[in-house]
Amino acid sequence: MAETASKAVKKLKATAEASRYQKEWFKGLRARVEAGEPFVYANADAPMEIMRAMDIPFVINQWWAAICGAKQMTGKYYGLLRDAGYRDDLCSYCATALAESFDPDDRTAGPWGGLPSPTIALTRLTCDCQGKIFELFARRHGADLYTLENSVPRKLPLNWWELDQNDWEELYDPDRLDLAVEELRAFIRYLEVKTGRIFDINRLRDVMHRINEQEGWYTKTRDLIAQARPAPVTVVDTINAVMQAQWHRGTQWAADHARGLYEEVRALAEEPDRAPDPRREYRLMWLGRGLWHDFAFYQNFEEKYNARFVWSMYLAMGADAYIRNHIDADPLRALAARYIGMEDFLHCPPWNAQWFLKEAKTNGIDGVVYMVPENCMQAVEGSSFICRTLENAGVPVLKFRADPVDARKWNRENMTLLVERFIEQRVIGGK
Amino acid sequence: MGIRTCARENAAFAELLKHYEDPSIHLRECRAAGVRVVGKIGYGVCDELILAAGMESAAVRPGGAGHPLADEYLEYAFTEKGKYLFDAVAGGDRDRCPELVAFSDSEDLANRLYYYLRELKRSEPGRPVPELTLVDWLFSRHMTYQGWNEKALRRFAGRLESWSGQPVTDEALTEAIALYGRQYRAVSAILSQRTAKAPRLTGCEALVVLGAKDCMDKRRYAELVEKLALDVPSWPEAGGVKLFFSGSVQQDLGVYEPVEAAGFVICGEDHDAGTRAFERPIRTDLEPYAALVDSYMLRSPSAAKGLVKERTQALTESVEHTGAACVLFYNDAYDEAASWDHPSQRAALTAQGIPYAECVKRAYPPVTDGGFRETLQLLKNRAGGEYHG
Known part of the structure; x- marks a missing residue:
């Protein structure tokens, strides 16, 4: 594998600000943990809003893995995992922090000074490996393991994004919501006993309202990028700006940052003297997890073809999947209606395929580059159905296998050729 | 070792072996007798409910010459057995898979196969995909999930009733559980000979x-x-x-x-x-x-x-x-x-x-x-x- 050959060029202040804030926040987190405060390490689809409302700091597993990937640490970590007797070719996205826990030099050599030891490891059981990985991680850190179950959707809506914000009782099987609320209540009770902190439902309401504010700005940003020609920004900026701020959703900083992102993108879109490339712009959609270890890859095709990755799920999820209106009556149920759907709309056909199609149409997508992880059953998501749905609608798709965080298997040169051939033959050639 | 002569010459074992080696016998016999069969994928599809609904059950097993449909529809991360199962269900060969199939999310594989086959049936209604259902077990060992699982089994019973046209009564279910009790006692006795010194x-x-x-x-x-x-x-x-x-x-x-x-x-x-x-x-x-x-x-x-x-x-x-x-x-x-x-x-x-x-x-x-x-x-x-x- 070739380590990252060049760095991605990010142009938004919001992206830089998100990174700056994140690092500062992480320093503060370390200080709080060292002062004896509880700290939760959670999977991305866990109901982090509960910890936010209780002022319990948390780090999200996939986002931390992304940072480790971006810092080119994963090769070392998976080697340590192998040395400890585990296989190093499994579940890389979810097992990065477990692998990191075997690094004796983590405090000095780890990203941002390494991951502090959490009090609690929290995950949903969305695949057969997830609970075991978190259990082993918890054991390494002397933390509690807390798991939440994952029920299966019986409904197959073709338009979930039109229902989830207001009509979630119609969208989800009611017993799934009932179960999730029961789980949330049990989790809250556990946290109260474990941390000595009291859960205040009014604080959760405030958190949920701030999240709606934040995600509302993402909706405007997503819609703006969908309409603007040429695209004012690409995923190199939006993924970082949004993903890092989603980590902080429910805070006023995150809501303000989302507004700042929108305003900056709007200013770019409205620049009167923008000098657009005289060539036609080809708008690409990136499907799958972020390519954390080689972000510059996304920009490889701009100079040669004026082909730009304008869409990733990270911004669009904020726009379509997170807002829950009318939350005051029952904020716990509204929260349940947010987090139980993540597995549904990301990994369950036709929920995902129809959404990607809708987004491809509204964003004027000319071609889709679809990264399918090869060692992850959780990300088994009906990619053939997704490809067919898009192709049948006239949107060409390039599907390939790669790992979002393990750079050892990545060959930038080969992958560039693959995408170039796709652009030439299917995107440009198809017009 | 393997299967010894003493076993092959035993009439009861020989009959068990005959069915084990050729599961299509059971499917054909049921078809001839007009008994509906529920295929099972995963290990939480309760025979007792299927029997109480007046039907028979049969495990869908991997095998066959290949899995061209799976190659077309499934990702790399599926096991080979999963791919064979996909073709068994989607291929329409009723000697391999009956016209009704129940999955249990006792493992990711069964759960994902259910997703894919359900979507295949929805998006390509011309394919001979059987009627499908899922028993949505949650296996974390907490009281919360025991309650959920009871409801999941009642939903499954409802689906079986719609397939068989026969209610799953407590009486029929108790009778099916009693049959399992007979099987359990006999199999336990047999297995005790396996673990003996x-x-x-x-x-x-x-x-x-x-x-x-x-x-x-x-x-x-x-x-x-x-x-x-x-x-x-x-x-x-x-x-x-x-x-x-x-x-x-x-x-x-x-x-x-x-x-x-x-x-x-x-x-x-x-x-x-x-x-x-x-x-x-x-x-x-x-x-x-x-x-x-x-x-x-x-x-x-x-x-x-x-x-x-x-x-x-x-x-x-x-x-x-x-x-x-x-x-x-x-x-x-x-x-x-x-x-x-x-x-x-x-x-x-x-x-x-x-x-x-x-x-x-x-x-x-x-x-x-x-x-x-x-x-x-x-x-x-x-x-x-x-x-x-």
């Missing part, structure tokens, strides 16, 4: 006894295992180094046969086609749905749903219970969950002084090549036995 049942024979239940009429199965329970104690001792098999589901003898041919006798296993189905009786003193949940949910932790600590404890207990002299970890490619258990399990076995060998990323159909035989030989040497391979 001088075992009189090989692993292959045990797998046939256990697996035949899913390939034949359930009442006839009860009669046969009751007869067999009387005969097995008089069978000769099954000699060999006692081995505990931990890993991927084995629905045929493709792996057990070469292992036992190498001089081992497989005295126990932890996969879903093995003894797990007869580990925990269905209590007759509980309300029937609560009793089903108790039996199915609280069996020993499976590779897919158990945590590492639970699995490690279960393995060491099983080794002690069965008197195994060694352990073989055997996992198919992309059937990976158990790999996270192995380091802890290996450490626990080492502490017990139990040798083990680990075979992962295995092909299906199984490749029992020189490398595999060499692994077995090394294991046998460590376990103190003579190599027969």
Whole structure:
């Protein structure tokens, strides 16, 4: 594998600000943990809003893995995992922090000074490996393991994004919501006993309202990028700006940052003297997890073809999947209606395929580059159905296998050729 | 080892073996008799509810010449067995898969196959995909999920009623549970001969006894295992180094046969086609749905749903219970969950002084090549036995 050959060029202040804030926040987190405060390490689809409302700091597993990937640490970590007797070719996205826990030099050599030891490891059981990985991680850190179950959707809506914000009782099987609320209540009770902190439902309401504010700005940003020609920004900026701020959703900083992102993108879109490339712009959609270890890859095709990755799920999820209106009556149920759907709309056909199609149409997508992880059953998501749905609608798709965080298997040169051939033959050639 | 002459010459065992080796017999017999059959994928599809609805059940098994449909529709991360199952269901061959199929999310594979086949049926209605349903078990061992599971079973019963046109009454369900009780007592007696100090049942024979239940009429199965329970104690001792098999589901003898041919006798296993189905009786003193949940949910932790600590404890207990002299970890490619258990399990076995060998990323159909035989030989040497391979 070739380590990252060049760095991605990010142009938004919001992206830089998100990174700056994140690092500062992480320093503060370390200080709080060292002062004896509880700290939760959670999977991305866990109901982090509960910890936010209780002022319990948390780090999200996939986002931390992304940072480790971006810092080119994963090769070392998976080697340590192998040395400890585990296989190093499994579940890389979810097992990065477990692998990191075997690094004796983590405090000095780890990203941002390494991951502090959490009090609690929290995950949903969305695949057969997830609970075991978190259990082993918890054991390494002397933390509690807390798991939440994952029920299966019986409904197959073709338009979930039109229902989830207001009509979630119609969208989800009611017993799934009932179960999730029961789980949330049990989790809250556990946290109260474990941390000595009291859960205040009014604080959760405030958190949920701030999240709606934040995600509302993402909706405007997503819609703006969908309409603007040429695209004012690409995923190199939006993924970082949004993903890092989603980590902080429910805070006023995150809501303000989302507004700042929108305003900056709007200013770019409205620049009167923008000098657009005289060539036609080809708008690409990136499907799958972020390519954390080689972000510059996304920009490889701009100079040669004026082909730009304008869409990733990270911004669009904020726009379509997170807002829950009318939350005051029952904020716990509204929260349940947010987090139980993540597995549904990301990994369950036709929920995902129809959404990607809708987004491809509204964003004027000319071609889709679809990264399918090869060692992850959780990300088994009906990619053939997704490809067919898009192709049948006239949107060409390039599907390939790669790992979002393990750079050892990545060959930038080969992958560039693959995408170039796709652009030439299917995107440009198809017009 | 493998299946011995004493077993083949036993009338009850021979009938079990006939059905085990050719599951299509059961499907054809039911079709001829006008009995609807529910195919099962995953290990939480309750026979008792299917019987109470007036139907029969049959495990859908991997096999066949290939899996062209799976190659078209499934991602790389599916196991080969999963791909064969996909084609069995989607291909429309009713001698391999009946027109009704129930899945259980006892493992990711079954759950994802259900997603894909459901979507295939929805998006391409012209394909001969059977009627499908899922029993949405949640296997975390907490009271919250016992309640959920009871409701899931009642939903499943409702679906069965719509398929059979016959209500699942408490009386019929109690009767089906009583039938399981007969099977349980007889199979437990047979399996006690497997774990005895001088075992009189090989692993292959045990797998046939256990697996035949899913390939034949359930009442006839009860009669046969009751007869067999009387005969097995008089069978000769099954000699060999006692081995505990931990890993991927084995629905045929493709792996057990070469292992036992190498001089081992497989005295126990932890996969879903093995003894797990007869580990925990269905209590007759509980309300029937609560009793089903108790039996199915609280069996020993499976590779897919158990945590590492639970699995490690279960393995060491099983080794002690069965008197195994060694352990073989055997996992198919992309059937990976158990790999996270192995380091802890290996450490626990080492502490017990139990040798083990680990075979992962295995092909299906199984490749029992020189490398595999060499692994077995090394294991046998460590376990103190003579190599027969």
